[in-house]
């Protein structure tokens with residue numbers, strides 16, 4: 001066991017944990033942040049995606065030791081407003097989910113993309129979401145939501 005200190009959605013966190021514990025377990029089990037989904041557990045589906053220092057990472061594939069001193073952002077940060085809230089609203093407006101299991105991770109990858117590229121092309125959106133699986137085939141609605149979110153953040157919608 002080791003003390004790991006990092007922050008989640010602006011809150012300082014200190015955990016006593018095995019440093020090799022996947023971040024997704026700490027978020028869901030220790031911090032009760034259930035918006036980060038556990039899907040494949042092997043880095044193949046994207047359901048567990050969060051931001052670490054603004055970069056989209058798969059939290060099932062991210063050991064706790066690697067987030068020491070870093071800022072983790074989860075979908076729960078949408079409640080604080082800002083870009084994530086606008087992205088979530090775009091998903092609601094476009095009804096861009098069926099079961100919704102993939103949605104939180106997808107919104108986190110979109111947040112990372114839109115933070116560095118406010119006017120992404122269709123190809124850039126698809127490249128940013130390439131590591132996400134949606135079993136419900138909501139892909140077209142997800143793409144519309146991504147375009148709507150980008151426009152909203154530019155003040156164009």
Ligand code: FES
Pocket residue numbers: 037038039040041042043044045046047048049058059060061
């Ligand atoms: S649960 Fe992490 S990529 Fe599938």
Ligand code: FES
Pocket residue numbers: 096097098099100101102103133134135136137138
């Ligand atoms: S909406 Fe069900 S997996 Fe994407």
